[in-house]
Amino acid sequence: MKGRAGVFCLLLVALSAQNVAPQGITDEQQAWDFIWDYNAKAEKVYYHSKSTRWNYEVDLTEENSQKQVEAKIAEAQFVKDVAQNASRFDWQNFNNATLKRIFFSISSLGTAAQRDQAKLKELNDILSEMANIYSTGKVCEFNDPSNCLELNPDLYDCLANNRDYDRLRFCWEGWRDAVGRKLKDKYPRFVELSNDAVSQDAQNWTDTGAYWRSWYETADFQEQLENLYNQLKPLYNNLHAYVRKKLREQYGQDKISATGPIPAHLLGNMWSQSWIYLYNLVEPYPGKTSLDVTPKMKADGWTVDRMFRTSDDFFKDMGQVEMPQNFWDNSMFVKPADREVVCHASAWDFYNAHDVRVKMCTLVNMNDLVIVHHEMGHIEYFLQYKHQPVPFRRGANPGFHEAVGDLLALSVSTPTHLQTIGLLDTVEDDDESDINFLMSMALDKVSFLPFGYLMDQWRWGVFNGSITPATYNQEWWKLRTRYQGIVPPIPRNHAKDFDPGCKFHIPDNTPYIRYFVSFILQFQFHKALCETSGHTGPLHKCDISAGPNKVAAGEKLARMLRMGSSQPWPDAMEVITGQRNMSAQPLVDYFQPLIDWLEQQNQGETLGWDESWTPPYDCEATDGFTCADGSKCIRPGDRCDGVNDCADDSDEQNCPVASAQSVTVSMATIFISTIVCILPATLN
Numbered sequence: 001m002k003g004r005a006g007v008f009c010l011l012l013v014a015l016s017a018q019n020v021a022p023q024g025i026t027d028e029q030q031a032w033d034f035i036w037d038y039n040a041k042a043e044k045v046y047y048h049s050k051s052t053r054w055n056y057e058v059d060l061t062e063e064n065s066q067k068q069v070e071a072k073i074a075e076a077q078f079v080k081d082v083a084q085n086a087s088r089f090d091w092q093n094f095n096n097a098t099l100k101r102i103f104f105s106i107s108s109l110g111t112a113a114q115r116d117q118a119k120l121k122e123l124n125d126i127l128s129e130m131a132n133i134y135s136t137g138k139v140c141e142f143n144d145p146s147n148c149l150e151l152n153p154d155l156y157d158c159l160a161n162n163r164d165y166d167r168l169r170f171c172w173e174g175w176r177d178a179v180g181r182k183l184k185d186k187y188p189r190f191v192e193l194s195n196d197a198v199s200q201d202a203q204n205w206t207d208t209g210a211y212w213r214s215w216y217e218t219a220d221f222q223e224q225l226e227n228l229y230n231q232l233k234p235l236y237n238n239l240h241a242y243v244r245k246k247l248r249e250q251y252g253q254d255k256i257s258a259t260g261p262i263p264a265h266l267l268g269n270m271w272s273q274s275w276i277y278l279y280n281l282v283e284p285y286p287g288k289t290s291l292d293v294t295p296k297m298k299a300d301g302w303t304v305d306r307m308f309r310t311s312d313d314f315f316k317d318m319g320q321v322e323m324p325q326n327f328w329d330n331s332m333f334v335k336p337a338d339r340e341v342v343c344h345a346s347a348w349d350f351y352n353a354h355d356v357r358v359k360m361c362t363l364v365n366m367n368d369l370v371i372v373h374h375e376m377g378h379i380e381y382f383l384q385y386k387h388q389p390v391p392f393r394r395g396a397n398p399g400f401h402e403a404v405g406d407l408l409a410l411s412v413s414t415p416t417h418l419q420t421i422g423l424l425d426t427v428e429d430d431d432e433s434d435i436n437f438l439m440s441m442a443l444d445k446v447s448f449l450p451f452g453y454l455m456d457q458w459r460w461g462v463f464n465g466s467i468t469p470a471t472y473n474q475e476w477w478k479l480r481t482r483y484q485g486i487v488p489p490i491p492r493n494h495a496k497d498f499d500p501g502c503k504f505h506i507p508d509n510t511p512y513i514r515y516f517v518s519f520i521l522q523f524q525f526h527k528a529l530c531e532t533s534g535h536t537g538p539l540h541k542c543d544i545s546a547g548p549n550k551v552a553a554g555e556k557l558a559r560m561l562r563m564g565s566s567q568p569w570p571d572a573m574e575v576i577t578g579q580r581n582m583s584a585q586p587l588v589d590y591f592q593p594l595i596d597w598l599e600q601q602n603q604g605e606t607l608g609w610d611e612s613w614t615p616p617y618d619c620e621a622t623d624g625f626t627c628a629d630g631s632k633c634i635r636p637g638d639r640c641d642g643v644n645d646c647a648d649d650s651d652e653q654n655c656p657v658a659s660a661q662s663v664t665v666s667m668a669t670i671f672i673s674t675i676v677c678i679l680p681a682t683l684n
């Protein structure tokens with residue numbers, strides 16, 4: 001028997017020696033077989049996990065949450081097994097670059113690398129819970145607690161269309177009280193678990209931020225971003241100074257300083273990231289073509305369905321793939337009335353090469369028409385790269401995915417195109433109308449740049465430990481003031497507030513630098529495709545669908561989309577632009593006439609802001625309590641709540657007479673002390 005076993009073992013060694021080098025299997029055909037087998041299985045696993053996630057997000061129940069967490073754990077087990085099997089191959093030395101890239105991709109696990117099942121479950125539970133807290137947050141009226149406002153549409157509408165300083169503050173503050181404070185204690189544990197998980201990946205990531213940045217395959221990524229931002233800062237500062245001047249006229253010089261940051265609640269958006277709703281306040285030439293087409297959409301009876309059909313028509317007109325029937329059948333385009341859902345817009349690829357959906361609580365207005373195009377851009381990418389193996393069904397980098405719909409919306413938003421689709425009656429072709437148009441675009445695009453840049457500066461700091469839970473909120477506001485030039489309208493209670501958590505992508509754990517990258521890329525792509533389409537004249541007047549060579553432009557776009565992530569992003573960029581680097585120049589070129597105009601308007605204004613300025617805040621008038629040392633204003637709910645919010649503890653002193661409940665507690669305390677302290681003494 002011994003002899004036979006010996007021979008068998010020798011045979012096995014000899015057989016494997018044919019294609020197993022010391023480092024692993026070298027046969028590339030065998031590797032392809034492995035990949036196609038993996039691909040078929042991966043489609044099923046991802047389909048299941050996407051479906052359960054979809055079911056949860058369109059009906060936020062505990063049962064749906066658990067199913068989704070289970071699917072996520074099963075998915076993590078699957079990708080771990082795949083990576084384990086892939087490690088049998090000597091893929092680092094494969095000749096075929098594509099095959100090597102697929103193996104690299106399936107060997108990278110991210111948080112799925114977590115080996116401890118309990119920790120993996122805890123991580124997914126926290127994520128699910130945070131998403132739920134954000135999406136179900138409500139702000140109830142002071143004088144009518146049964147009347148509560150939801151983020152979409154109530155608070156969006158409040159921030160966008162109100163011009164009452166105190167009402168705006170109520171909505172701004174209410175959202176942060178309702179959501180941030182509930183998330184504050186959960187986020188540090190999430191950070192710990194996420195870092196712990198990615199450190200177990202084959203690449204031993206130092207922290208989650210390093211892992212996220214690796215998706216860009218760019219060694220000096222952060223340095224490049226800083227350079228891009230610095231090129232755009234003068235443009236932002238000019239827009240900021242002009243808008244600040246207009247807000248001073250609106251709200252008064254006592255509320256807005258000529259040289260300070262702007263109070264964050266006055267910019268028309270919960271996060272001050274898009275100022276488009278200030279258009280009617282800052283319109284450069286009120287008598288000229290107005291770019292606010294929302295009234296026209298409403299007057300003409302536009303529907304949500306028409307908004308999606310209009311977008312689909314544009315993609316088709318540009319020679320792209322049209323939406324399949326199941327897209328129309330399965331998507332969620334409006335907010336359901338009978339259940340809680342995740343309203344933040346998203347696009348879904350179910351990885352079975354045909355099921356694609358959008359989920360969005362769409363409203364009939366111009367802003368949402370742009371977001372519809374944005375989401376349809378994601379879907380278009382899914383449809384174009386569906387023939388790729390699963391690991392390549394991604395954007396060339398995450399910024400590319402975000403840029404597709406916005407790129408097309410740049411053409412759709414031009415006054416001439418808006419006229420074509422019936423949203424503008426007349427289009428005047430003069431400098432003043434041009435400035436009106438560029439202002440409307442700047443209020444959406446330029447205002448976003450510092451926010452797009454700072455979100456992940458904060459998160460990278462949190463993940464690498466340079467920002468700790470104790471400094472989460474201070475550091476957030478340092479970045480907000482430094483980059484955006486804004487300040488909170490009321491003092492923040494850093495011990496309790498968690499303002500970053502009040503932006504969707506933080507509790508949802510979606511990286512954000514992709515949007516900054518996208519805002520750079522979309523102008524690069526726009527410029528290149530305008531040239532290809534045969535457009536002549538200024539960039540901001542270009543509608544690629546109106547150029548004589550629009551077919552060629554559409555083909556270039558489709559060629560890039562079909563690549564997915566099969567090649568490094570500079571290769572994809574080259575297809576459209578002919579070059580391989582990110583550049584802020586096309587964005588600057590696009591806005592050049594507005595830059596010149598703003599510089600004129602801002603003569604005598606101070607560009608930038610004094611970071612130490614804070615808005616006046618009458619503490620007592622808003623029922624607040626001023627600490628005895630005068631250092632802080634404590635909000636009504638924070639006084640006498642058992643937490644020292646003042647450095648001198650004065651907020652917890654001289655508290656009102658105890659309520660019925662605390663009287664009961666005090667009585668119980670006296671009773672217990674009597675038994676514990678007095679009785680034994682008596683017995684002795």
Ligand code: KAW
Nearest residue numbers: 274344345346347348371374375378401406448508510515
């Ligand atoms: C923005 C983008 C375009 C136009 C105007 C804009 N204003 C602000 C932004 C940035 C950002 C925001 O609202 O702060 N925009 C979004 O979040 C749009 C939503 C999304 O399409 O980017 C969505 C976010 C999301 C990611 C993950 C889970 C849930 C939501 N992204 C996707 O759906 C998605 C899908 C597949 C691949 C890549 C992204």
Ligand code: ZN
Nearest residue numbers: 374378401402
């Ligand atoms: Zn997106």
